[in-house]
Amino acid sequence: MVVAHDDLAEIRALAAQVARERYEPIAEELDVQRKPISREQRMELGALGFLGIAHPEEYGGSGAPLAQALAVVEEFGKVCRPAAFQIFEANTGPAQVISHLGTHEQKQRWLPDIVSGAKTMAVAISEPDAGSAATDMITAAKPEGQRYVINGTKRWISNGGEADQYLVYCRLSDAPGSKGIGAILVEKDTPGLSFGAGERLMGFRGIPSADIYFDNVSVPQENVVVPAGDFSKLFGVFSVERLGNTTMSIAIGQAALDKTIKYVQEREQFGKPLVEFQSVQVLLADMALQVEAARLLRDRAAATAGVGLPDSYEVSLAKCTANEMAKRVTDIAMQLHGGNGYTEEYGIERLHRDAHGWAIAGGTPTMQRIRIVSELLGRKFDQRR
């Protein structure tokens, strides 16, 4: 049974407890084995109400503000990113496109299984020749009678091969650029769908990643979630995913800060704890400044969103700040842990490896900067001219 949560502090405290007691002890092993959490563990997260916080009650969710889902992602993200990823994906990933833009029938068909943890849904946007330039994608779904036939290749798909369903951004009409792009849902077992070998990424090791190949994959027209022509709406909802991504970076930065605060008070050199050295204090302050600044930007964007969509300018500010903060703060943490920071035992290098992954996923900080200036000036900067 899904528990209803209406209080931010209460759900944050519950998430922190479950994450610490049940998922922190397995986090290092999942990283070493490059293994996602099991379906049973995911179902457990669903039973606790963690996977449907930001989905409507009518479809099994809690209908709560996005801030509550982000609080849970953050608590898990501090100690076990493979578990946090499942909460991130369910609450802020492609299922949000279904929640915001799908028909009642589509929501009824797909959302309850995401909320319970019975199924997972991945998002497939990137292609070998379309990363930052996402609108250069060539994967296409062509209408054939009552069905669509998809051909193409998707790259870097998190949960690729593991997820049960894929929300595939692709060309649904011959219109050029973004005008021809929409989104269609493909079930994993559809004939013609196959996956590349699991990527051996620097971080993200408990989160599978693979290419997806579409070879005449035929799906019913009822699976079209967003038709061609609604690209701006589709990317409007992607702001929710970017805020989830922002939160993973904040979790990583906070965890690095927490571990460092503990370490510099315990470790002694020259006859006194490291924290007594002024230059160490300055570095600690720098870490806190950056973590808190990123959190405030994230909180503002989440507050604007409420139970709806966040403002894309606020999200780009938050994502860019948080992604870069997590890389810098984990780097300082490694420095302050000395040789111990460079071992797997202390978990600092894992935080640093994961920080780099979150900064690339969901649009790089450079691309966020382009969006920020575009919003500031109220004009588009065509990257092709």
Ligand SMILES: Cc1cc2nc3c(=O)[nH]c(=O)nc-3n(C[C@H](O)[C@H](O)[C@H](O)COP(=O)(O)OP(=O)(O)OC[C@H]3O[C@@H](n4cnc5c(N)ncnc54)[C@H](O)[C@@H]3O)c2cc1C
């Ligand atoms: C860990 C991880 C998880 C991911 N998960 C998913 C997923 O689940 N689904 C999915 O669809 N994709 C996913 N991606 C793909 C991700 O969205 C892309 O990697 C990202 O958008 C960058 O694209 P690219 O790798 O092709 O780099 P490129 O676009 O080739 O960029 C390379 C560099 O050039 C810079 N650059 C590009 N264009 C410009 C410009 N106009 N001006 C200035 N600089 C520019 C970029 O900022 C970057 O620094 C994931 C990636 C990673 C690493």
